[in-house]
Amino acid sequence: MRDDLPIDVTLEVRDRCLCLHLQRAARAVARRFDEALRPFGLTNGQFSLLMSLNRPSPPRIGDLVPLLAMDRTTLTAAFKPLERRGLVRVLVDPEDRRGRRIEITDAGRDALVAAVPVWRRTHDEVDALVASRNLDGLRADLLSLS
DSSP, rough: TTTTTTTHHHHHHHHHHHHHHHHHHHHHHHHHHHHHHHHGGGHHHHHHHHOOOOOOOOHOHHHHHHHHTTTTHHHHHHHHHHHTSEEEEEEETOOTTTTTTEEOHHHHHHHHOOOOOOOOHHHHHHHHOOOTTTTTHHHHHHHHHH
């Protein structure tokens, strides 16, 4: 053990680090939703991607970046397996032929319709685990960090 990095610093980080605690909580919640959505052939991330497309007109990839907090390259790659499965379709943007829009297909909507009741039930279980029960405050706090 070095004098310039005592165990007290490790304990401080363990007890105080919001990043560590948010990452641990995010992984635990993601595992729970991945398990719940597995029967529908979806991960929690794919469920969120598909749900982000459930809107009146197909969004541009850039429109989804702030909502999903993903960069364009990662987002484009994340849509590839959904496109291969026929759950989404990539369209040329009629307003800018260089751009792309992502459209949810009927098969994608069918997957969401089937998965939403399980998502709701799983969300109720997660909500019940939050000790403070101030879920709106927790969501607001988390949104303020993004």
